[in-house]
Amino acid sequence: MAIFATRIMALRQEREPMAMDLETKALLLSVGTVQLAGTHAGGRASTAGPGAGGQSVFFQSGSHLVRLSVAESSPLRLEGREEGVAIIKDGWEIASGRLAQPLLHCPEQAYITVSERCIFDCKFCAVPKLNGGIKSRDTVLQMVEEAARTGDLRAISLTSGVEVSPQEEAERVAGIVADLKRFGVPVGVSISPFPGVNRILKDAGADEVKYNLECVDRHLFWQVCPGISYQEIMDALQEAVGVFGKNHVFTNIIVGLGETDETLRRSIDELTEMGVIPVLRAVFPHPLRAGEVPMERPSAERLLEMARYLKKALEKNGLDGSAALTGCYRCTGCDLTPGRDL
Ligand code: SF4
Structure with missing residues (x-):
């Protein structure tokens, strides 16, 4: 170092x-x-x-x-x-x-996982292995109400695995989003996308969306996220920029799944040219996923280099990480966040 x-x-x-x-x-x-x-x-x-x-x-x-x-x-x-x-x-x-102090998961946000289980089996993710519960609308509302009572609530972020299908999950989350508007803070949603997802979330009142590509090496993608369509995520992201606007559409890219820096740079270029803001996330080799796919925590130098490249790509395409209302660009805890950290 x-x-x-x-x-x-x-x-x-x-x-x-x-x-x-x-x-x-x-x-x-x-x-x-x-x-x-x-x-x-x-x-x-x-x-x-x-x-x-x-x-x-x-x-x-x-x-x-x-x-x-x-x-x-x-x-x-x-x-x-x-x-x-x-x-x-x-x-x-x-x-x-x-x-x-985290409010709910992170500081100043109620960041809630609605369905803590998933029919998919992305090889870096612990959620399918943990096979947790499903939070009801009332449970989520109660959690946010308690968070709001502290006076520290600035944003709400909802994420969810897929219990039955992406469509049913979107309907479930959209119903909750509509109820959460009463708190008067921005609401961001990160779920598994499909054709039509943007309209459902927009109509419910969501302010921002994040559809995660996770592995941007298309040759590795099918091994890392079997059963999921890379192109379908890209299509949903592209459409989302038109629906939610620049600076309000995000995608997680995991760094450390065997992709090269060149592949990362190419994907950063492609996404930012579309108006999508990538979140560069160091892989977390969860013990429940040991040995399933190569996972190597990136070095500090690699994280810095990629974050600087991302910052330039955002600027080149008129994007601004500090304009994010919800989620990880607002929190910054897990990443070097352009517009906030650099
Ligand atoms: S950066 Fe995102 S994933 Fe990390 S703690 Fe903050 S909200 Fe959670």
Whole structure:
């Protein structure tokens, strides 16, 4: 990790509390985990998201936020300080800050998974293995009501696996979206797309959508997401830009599934030219998926390089990550987010 050598040397001399910069966030994301040193580290663990079934903390430092999964074997350690917390690597404090409290899954958002099960079997995803429950409309409303009572609710994001079919799931989620409009905050939806999905979600009142491509190497896609049509997702994304507008259509791209940088760059170009904003997400090798497909957490350098490429591509196509109302571009915990982090 050559790019961090200078910084670590400076830290050794200074030993001052240090706000996280972009390179340090990239380093933390490349690791993706942290161990908690004793209970004084505090913080409420989040139990949803990319590492479904696990616990995580949100570390806020300077202008950056990072979400790290809690793992005892992590090379990073979170320690309590007189004021706030610090992250330690190889015995050196590399950033200090505070723990941000998630509202529902992440800070300031009610980010809710409606159906915690899925008929599909994407090989990186723990949801089909966990085979969890389905939240009723009343349950979701109650969760959001409680979140709203804190005074911190700024956005609502709904995501869902597929219990029976993408069409039935969209109808279920659309019904909930219509009820959520009463909270007066933007609502984003991420579900499995199909022809007609955009009209259903728009009519229900959704403000933003995210349809995830996940693996942008088309040769690997059928192995990683069997039974799902890459082209159908692209078609839904293309249509969504016309329905929801620029800066309000997103797609997750997982980094670390065996794709090359060249493939990533080509996909970033293609998507941004369509008006779609990609979320570059480091793969989370979930233990429930060990050995199913190659999954390698990207290096800090690779994350930085791709994030910088994405930032330029967004600018070239008149897109702005800071205009996002909901979801991951609003949260920023799991990625280097153009328009927010860089
Ligand atoms: S960036 Fe997205 S997935 Fe990560 S914690 Fe925030 S809302 Fe959840």
